[in-house]
Amino acid sequence: MKSNKFIILLICLILLSLGSCYATSNNTDIISSDGTDDLSIQSNINTNEKSNNEYIFIDEDSTYPKIDTDKYDTTYEENDNIETSQASIQNVNEQKILYVDANTGSDENNGDESNPYKTLQKAVTSIENNSIINMKNGEYILDQQIVISKSLTINGENNQQTIINCNNNVGFNITNTKLTFDNLKFINANQNDDASYPGVIMARSNVILLINNCIFSDNIGRMGSVLFSNGKENKINITNSQFYDNIATQRAGVLHIGGKDSIGHISNCSFKNNKVNTTDVTGNKGCGGAIYLGSSNLTLKDCDFINNSAVNGSCIYTSTSSTINISNSNFVNNTANNKNTLNNASRGGAITLGSGGGIITNTTFINNTATFAGAISINSGNITNITDCTFINNYAGNHGGAIHSFGQTTIKNSIFENNSAVRRGGAVIGVGTDDMIIIENCQFINNYLNKTYLNGKFYSLGGALSGHGQSSNWTIKNNLFINNSAAFGGVMFCTNDIDFIDFVNNTYINNSAMSGGVIMFNTSDLGVHINNDVFNHNIAQLGGAISFNQSHLTVAIHDTVFTNNIAENGGAIFIPEYQHLSVENVTFTENTAKEKGGALFINNSTFLRLFKSIIYKNKANLGSAIYYNNINSTERNFVEIRSSKIYDNIGNYSIYSTTNNTVTAKYNWWGSNHGNITANNNVDATCPMVLLFTQWSKVWNNNQSMDFVINIKLCNKTSSNECGIFDSVYYLPSQNFTVITYYANETKIQTYEIYKSEVITIPAHVIKVTLKFDNEEITYQPGDPRQSYIRLTATQNPTNKSQYIIQAEVVDGRSQNIEEGKFIFKINGVSQGTASSIKDANLTLNVTNTGNYSHTYLITFVYGGTSHYTECRQNMTITIEGAKSANTKSQESTYWNDTNNTVYVTERSEC
Template sequence: MIGVVCAEDNNVTENATNEDFQAIQILIDNANPGDSIYLENKTYQGSGSPIIVNKSVNVYGVDSSKTILDASNKSSIFLISKDVKVNFNGLTLTNGYNETKGGAIYNLGILNITNSKISSNYAESGAIRNEGTGKLTISNSLFDKNCGSFGAAIDNYVGYLNIVDTTFTNNDCLEGGAIYNRFGEFLVYNCTFINNSAARGGGVYNNRGGMYIYNSRFIANNVYDLGGGIKSWGSCEVYNTVLINNTAKQGGGIYVSEFTLIAENCFVENNSAHWGGGIAVEAKATAKIKNATIINNLADRGAGIDINMGSIDLQDSIVNNNVAKYGAGGIYFALLSSTVKNTYICNNIANTSGGGCYIYGFRGVVVNFTNVIINNNSASKGGAIYSTGTANIQNSILNSNNAYKGGAIYNELNLTVKDSQFFENTADSWGGAIYNNLNSFIDNVVLNSNEVKQFGGAIYNEKLVNAKNSLFESNKALQAGAIYSTNDLIIDNSQFIKNYVKRNYCVLMLSKGDVNITNSLFKFNTNADEGGCIFNYNANLLIDASQFISNDARSYGAAIDNSGNLTIKNSLFYKNKAYGAAAIDNSGNLVIIKSNFTDNVATNNGGAIDSNGKLIIIGSIFKNNLAGNNGGALILRGDTTVTHSIIYNNHDKNGYAIFNKGVENISLSNNWWGSNNPDFEKLLNMGTSDDFNWIIMSFSSNNQLIQYKNSILNINFDNVKDKMGNVYKINSTELLPIFKIALSNYGEVTISNGFKSMNKNIPLITSISA
């Protein structure tokens, strides 16, 4: 029996026993606005015409499993007119058919559907077509096995759609496996989309409308083109939603183009696609993603996220364990600038480039990383990041990444890294932490315990690296534990400590280019065959205000092995050890200005320097250096000039400070040898020229030095004495090093430019030594 309850008196006014749609139509036609129609526990069959609802009524079934309206694929089931309010509850609407609009329902009014099932309906525009003036609200319902061209379950065309606590399963469509929204606004709350399929938008397709999804689940939906779970070509906001096991050609979980995607607190797992296994952002779209977990997704490119000619603002998220067949295991960036903040990018894999991230430099793309941890990613090039664009990294950690080249980063264009750490990254060939192919700027960065099987434990440089205020420590390589450079290199105020090689060159290998090193420290670097700190093959190298302390080499040059052009200024070489050439092994062109070589030790020749090339030394100090064989300070095999320098207390096995291996062009004038009358037969293994001279010390006072009173004391190292006993002023005193003298009962005095005048209350002076 069918009953109608009047809105006015709640009395049953009409009964019908027919089991077809016509009986329901009669009751609706006879009902007053606001009346409720109660359907029985039975199946109502359609005869080819839909039920027209042109007034506000309520239609209730016993239960969706018991009250069934079956159109037998002959027509749609309900046509709802505009300006009416209709409620459906406890119904199953099945086997509806319409070639165009709404296999089950075509709605222009205000329709609420609760506790119902809509299944096996077909129309070009879905089981339900909600159009124009239509306002559709659905709750606690099921859409199953509906088919169509636009929105197998619902086609929302410029309407308003609100869906709560509803499940969509096994729906199949060309556009929008479950829902297709065109120019409308719709809200999805606490809904589930499972095993729906389409060409685009397996769960939902938003076409230039507004879409808002909360607390929902998209599981195992499938498309052969765009958006396995969600496709949006309009404004899209997704909150607290799970997308799992969805598949697509692009955007396994979510695909968005041209418009903005906002996604917060979402979980994107085990989705797959050719591009963008988890999320794809394309065609100048912008994605704002926060507190997301993007994990275990698969793709040919951009397994976690693929930003193809779009942009992203990614914050407080995790991109983990995604795998790309080719490039960008975690995230792919192209065209527009993007930002990544407070995010973990971990355990991602790419078989070619960019295990964590791939930045494609089309039209100058810039990606800014801040407070990001990029950990344990792997690829052939750039375990953490592969970039042909501009990458800016700040306050970040890149560790335990691996690649064939560029364990952490492979840079093809512009790289800036500030206030960050690289540690325990590894590479098989070049660049344990960074492979640089164009421009890299590094500021206040720690590179620690990175390792490569071949060249450049921390960095391999092809073009230009500018590193300042940075620490390179405990990096390892076959050659060049810290940096292997084939082109220009700038290093300022940086430290290179405890770097290690298995053989050959320890800290820096410089094959060519212009190289400047200033204000830097090289200390405790070990195990090199030659060039314990620097091996300069053919670069133009300038070192200024730097220190080389306690480094060692198994063969030659614990600090530097030079066969290029090398200039050293204002630098210190202290306690370095090698088999030969304890500080520097030179076979190129070497100029040393105002530098200090102290306490260096060679087992064989050259306590400080073994020079087989051209050597010029100006204003420098060689003190307490030791050679087990020849040349306590220097062994000379090429043309040499040493002038305005201090050579003091250096020894080889025969006591020589300088040992000449048969070189004719050697000039050793204008130097201080530790006393006014040095014994050159004990200091040099060679004779001296007729014009040979040496610096002598002199002093004078206006008072006797034994009196306690203000005195003017003049101390001079600006005179030279020749072999004939002539004394005369030395030229260019500004080239002299700093002299330090000890006044008994007074202390140490430093002297610049070879002269110092003191006006002091001087106590008893019994000796002056320099």
């Protein structure tokens, strides 16, 4: 019990002693420990309405002032009576306060509040460690540099009227100290000789420097007109301060923060009209119009940078191994420019990042200018993340209107508007080798390149984006691109062997170029994936949306829409060289080519597979859907259009090919059962899809309900080859069709998706059912016969090679055998008799060895139909060619070799 009472007494004595260590200036509460512990300031100053009552801590790990227990040597003796207990507290230093008044003070005074010193130099030399100097309003002209190696707080009365005039010298040289400047104005530092770096403050090693609510103007230094900090593990914390009209003659227009493991924190500050004034750009000279960061880390938030300039990084330059975190800041009207340097190679209209990378969040860049990178230049192998930022009206005289990246860069949730450059990348350019660039959830609006005419040709590449990094990879996802323009690639231009680009869920509207209204690929061996994108009303001379300008690209386009794009050739896509292109579930609607290829223009050998897509209402003079000109027939050619909808295209031929046997357009839907298959003779457009009612029930019940399925079926209507019978419902693109069911007193309209194979139950009292799909309308009435189909097979008799067995099979739409009805076999038009049972639909054909000459047999099978099934006819041609006959066959024919002859079998349906 006695011990507890004594401890309570001891604590009270300690607190009483500490009370004398606190001092209050006019507007700031200062809390300080000794020369080695953390220092904090509680500021009540409201500057630019950004920070009120904010605690600022030099050590981020500290949240409260710490008491250094080593300062206190405490001993006590425990007695029976607490009144006789003894405690001694030794070595407790009081925090001393001195006062300075430039107007009424004298250095002969003692420095107390009633008798202030006249000069700051006198106060600094007189005061003890861990003390406070309060300065009255007035101008304090330094006659020499002030050296500080003790922990001090220097407070001004008013930052507009408490002025420290450095008198054309370095103001302060500090080392091994914790130093706080608060509520002061610093002017006229000027040190530009080769022996000295800074203007106002030289911070050497083991320095903790806190600057709050201060103004620095009209200072000059070789490196850092305000601060040169290059000591190891220095800590710099600057808040609520203004820096304007300061000049550095080599680098760091205002602040030079360097030194290994040094840390800087800058918040709620303004940097205006500062600059680095030099034409020498060797050795990192000319860098950092406001801040130069060397081998250290900086956190910067809530700051404004206006009208600053340098050759590299008009506001901020970070060198090797430095990292920076910028948030909630503004960069406006800054310029990186030096007309006296070779090719005017200035970089970073606002920021230049070194190899350490950085994080930039919720920051605005407006009207910044450089030769490369109007706003941000990234020269880093590490990752740079840019999130929730806005880039408006930035300009690059060469590449990268907003961002020039030579590193790993991720840009998310940001806006790029009205940025421009002269040659490449109106908004963003990536030039790094083996780098990854990710652009996600961003908007690119009205970015452009000046259509520069250079060396006899236009040279502006990528109105918004430009990719030039060898072996680099890009991901462009969930972005909006509107009204971007360039000579080549209105949105993006790609060259220099980029490895892979992934475009996902982007929208492109009203972009324009001479070639590639949205994207131009000018590189070989590139992999491209375009998925779920929308290209709407983009314009170019070649490729209203996309243009390929070099060979050997592997491109996959899936689930994408091209609509209302316009070009001279290739309304949507222009392909002039060999490419490997896969197009699936893509819609081309109302694209226009004034000359050729309303949707696609293909101008050389290409591997193209277009599958499950829609080509609708496109327009061109020749090849209103697709134009193919194989000018190099020695190369491999493969163009296949299959399982797609091609209809209502306007112009001469929907599909046009200049050479034979190069384009296959089989198994497509042409808009109606009797649609105009407008392909020229060099295109194989056989086996079109036909819309049919196909019943599932095998037994006809006139007086009962029945089930049937509505499908798109392939029917052998125009081809001389075997097309086969199968449901194309799983191959056509997803579309809707309308079913109208007529009853005695009402009409029911239903819509179905075409590939879900809907089964509809039709009640007995239904009058009729109408199916509408595109330009086709067919009607089914109860009692109508179902469609029948014939399969013919020819087999050589293995024991008698002069005989061929012809077998017929009649099936319904579900490939179920039909067992009712009669048939007739004919050979060369001569009836072989009528069979009463369809189960016995076989014919034996005896042929004669023709020797050197060919002989042809026309086999005809006619199914007469019934009240339940339609009539159908199937032809088969068997050709026995002799040794002297030309050994030529249709690709679709069935054939085999006889002893001395070659046998070909072809079929033609008339169902």
